[in-house]
Amino acid sequence: xxxxxxxxxxxxxxxxxxxxxxRVKALESILVDKGLVDRKVIDQIIEHFENKVGPHIGARVxxxxxxxxxFKQSLIEDATKAINGEADFSEVGQHLIxxxxxxxxxxxxxxxxxxxxxxxxxGLPPVWYKSAPYRSRVVSEPRSxxxxxxxxxxKDRKIRIWDSTAETRYLVIPQRPxxxxxxxxxxxxxxxxxxxxxxxxxxxxxxx
Amino acid sequence: xxxxxDLGGMHGFGPVGLEDKEPAFHVSWEGRVLGLQxxxxxxxxxxxxxxxxxxxxxxxxxxxxxxxYERWMHTLTATALERGLFDEEELRTGKGLSDGSSIAQxxxxxxxxxxxxxxxxxxxxxxxxxxxxxxxLVVTKQTYTAGHTRLPRYARDKLGTVIAIRGRHxxxxxVVDQGSEDPQWLYTVEFExxxxxxEAVDPTVSNLIDAFEPYLSRL
Numbered sequence: 001x002x003x004x005x006x007x008x009x010x011x012x013x014x015x016x017x018x019x020x021x022x023r024v025k026a027l028e029s030i031l032v033d034k035g036l037v038d039r040k041v042i043d044q045i046i047e048h049f050e051n052k053v054g055p056h057i058g059a060r061v062x063x064x065x066x067x068x069x070x071f072k073q074s075l076i077e078d079a080t081k082a083i084n085g086e087a088d089f090s091e092v093g094q095h096l097i098x099x100x101x102x103x104x105x106x107x108x109x110x111x112x113x114x115x116x117x118x119x120x121x122x123g124l125p126p127v128w129y130k131s132a133p134y135r136s137r138v139v140s141e142p143r144s145x146x147x148x149x150x151x152x153x154x155k156d157r158k159i160r161i162w163d164s165t166a167e168t169r170y171l172v173i174p175q176r177p178x179x180x181x182x183x184x185x186x187x188x189x190x191x192x193x194x195x196x197x198x199x200x201x202x203x204x205x206x207x208x
Numbered sequence: 209x210x211x212x213x214d215l216g217g218m219h220g221f222g223p224v225g226l227e228d229k230e231p232a233f234h235v236s237w238e239g240r241v242l243g244l245q246x247x248x249x250x251x252x253x254x255x256x257x258x259x260x261x262x263x264x265x266x267x268x269x270x271x272x273x274x275x276x277y278e279r280w281m282h283t284l285t286a287t288a289l290e291r292g293l294f295d296e297e298e299l300r301t302g303k304g305l306s307d308g309s310s311i312a313q314x315x316x317x318x319x320x321x322x323x324x325x326x327x328x329x330x331x332x333x334x335x336x337x338x339x340x341x342x343x344x345l346v347v348t349k350q351t352y353t354a355g356h357t358r359l360p361r362y363a364r365d366k367l368g369t370v371i372a373i374r375g376r377h378x379x380x381x382x383v384v385d386q387g388s389e390d391p392q393w394l395y396t397v398e399f400e401x402x403x404x405x406x407e408a409v410d411p412t413v414s415n416l417i418d419a420f421e422p423y424l425s426r427l
Contacts, residue, residue: 021235028240037248041317045325046242073425135215148223163415166419
């Protein structure tokens with residue numbers, strides 16, 4: 001929290017930071033004084049996004065899709081409805097769409113216009129997802145971008161790039177690794193990384 | 209509008225900067241900005257489309273040099289001023305000088321905080337039937353609007369195929385430009401990579417966008 005560096009920030013010098021800190025403080029104070037926002041509510045929102053939501057939620061969804069073909073089917077038909085129909089999953093928002101990777105198709109998600117991202121199942125987007133390099137290049141040269149993530153797809157693998165231009169949100173269901181038949185759903189969930197659900201990397205394998 | 213936010217297909221930004229074990233927030237004020245954004249949107253005076261358009265209006269040089277949450281901070285401040293949540297003097301002094309209850313009544317409280325966590329529902333039921341069906345060939349419109357649009361430049365005046373109908377949704381262009389929801393049918397349209405990027409592109413690539421009906425015409 002002490003480091004002010006940003007990957008998408010060209011001028012992360014201390015004076016800019018101080019200036020920004022002051023501006024944020026002023027904005028909050030004005031709105032609190034006017035009775036329009038509540039500091040405790042802001043604290044709670046931070047707590048929620050720092051500690052409650054994150055890729056562990058999506059990972060459980062993917063693991064369940066791997067072990068239950070019925071659940072996978074309903075997830076692909078209507079991901080919001082499928083997830084909200086499971087008693088042990090926390091509620092997610094509307095218009096979530098799950099797209100499945102296979103031996104034929106690999107899916108990648110981007111938002112070229114801003115930073116739309118399935119927060120309910122993945123938490124806050126990483127800085128790279130919101131950055132100019134990713135947003136500009138992944139639509140037109142996906143293979144070179146995926147290589148930077150260490151993902152080399154077979155040359156004949158079809159790549160679908162989903163640009164989140166409306167209020168729909170996309171979750172990639174990565175392929176289940178081979179030799180995981182004996183693993184439990186909870187163990188499988190631990191293989192599912194954030195980036196594998198965006199489509200920029202593979203899941204972990206049992207050997208890692 | 210045609211500005212720097214519409215990044216798809218541009219060159220020159222270099223490699224994607226990856227970070228191991230990235231924290232939710234890199235500095236604590238970023239969290240405050242997120243909390244403020246959620247709280248301000250909950251007041252119901254403007255919606256996410258207005259917030260997005262405000263970011264599009266940031267000068268390109270600032271858009272690229274500010275961090276993500278700096279963009280949010282500047283946008284929230286500018287929109288709040290524009291919409292009368294506070295005035296210049298309050299901003300200069302950093303103090304709220306009058307009660308804001310006449311401006312907005314729907315303050316976000318601990319009781320209804322879940323509103324800040326769950327995505328809203330942008331679907332609006334209505335009588336109209338979708339103009340297009342799955343499998344239809346469609347051409348996206350050419351546009352030079354200075355207003356808000358969710359049709360990226362790289363996908364304008366291009367031939368694609370409807371692969372899904374997503375329901376009838378609030379139309380961001382009208383929300384920003386006319387202040388009305390003006391719901392429209394929403395489709396996922398798939399384009400072959402070579403239609404967007406020319407013959408040199410990897411033939412295995414296809415691009416998909418979610419396109420509102422007014423963006424589309426039948427081939």
